[in-house]
Amino acid sequence: MQNVFNGLQEFLGTGGNILFYIMILTFFMWTFILERFAYYLFAHKPLKARLKAEWDARTDKTSWRAHAIKDELISQVKERTDTNVGIIKTLVALAPLMGLLGTVTGMIEVFDVMALSGSSNARLMAGGVFKATIPTMAGMMAALSGLYFSTVLPRWSARETARFADDLDVSPETVVY
Template sequence: MVPLIFCSFVMWTLILDRVLFFSRLEKKDIELHTLVRIMEKGNLPGKVRGMRANLVRHLMANRTRNTAVDKGIVDQCAMAMRPYLEQYLAAIAVLAAVSPLFGLLGTVTGMITTFDVITLFGTGNAKAMAGGISEALVTTQSGLVVSIPGFFMSVLLYKQSARAKSRLTEAVSILKRSL
């Protein structure tokens, strides 16, 4: 149970980190139609945060007025952002996949305990066998309780990552056309 609890704690810590990260990306971000206006005016409101705002902020800070160089700056910034959109997602999926295996390990140790009791006392002592069977069932259930929501959250976070990458690609495309 200890590895399963540790696995669950790490997985849910990473899930919470990603949920907060994706919510901050969308929270006070600028709309696509305002990207061009912001680039023309040259000023980005201070309270604006998010992925598109960071892209514009980076471009405005490093802008050279040379179209080819500025397009490269946009690409460079987008490439630097992409790994953060996928960060920890594979680890969350692996931890969700490993947790039923930890449950299975507990099942095996519980059954070994049950067979040891049978070896010592025979099948006549149901109370002695119940401890091993209980250990087997509890660890199996715990592994599934950790795994199923973990897989669900992993899929949701992968979808959020794909949406964020799509929004980033749209913003890069619009910024490149406006340069």
């Protein structure tokens, strides 16, 4: 465990302070992604069952009020399935920008070395260039790790909302065997 901590600390030191912020951003992004998985695994089916039972308990399913209640039940499912999806998409989009910020800060260090030394010695600039590329790579990797989920989760939300709406439309009286 000590080796992991030392390795992480060394990696964060090579890329500058911005790597710490990229690490925090990635942690929150994956926390929200895992929260969505936990919702679909544990909370989604009970919510659908409860709302479906609420709809099935109604005697009036054809009036304007019944349709408004049905729309409200569908909206509850949509709201719950869409929770945190926008945040995930934002964090995925923000990760490469944070990497670019690290690139800029690393290049500023290169220019500081050039200004202090009065020359463009490649050996003196190498440390700053290295410090500039590490955050870019980390930001891109963070974004790529969440990109799949930022596109899949909205589709899951739309599919589950549509399925629930379809479940409310089917009643035992209208099913033909």
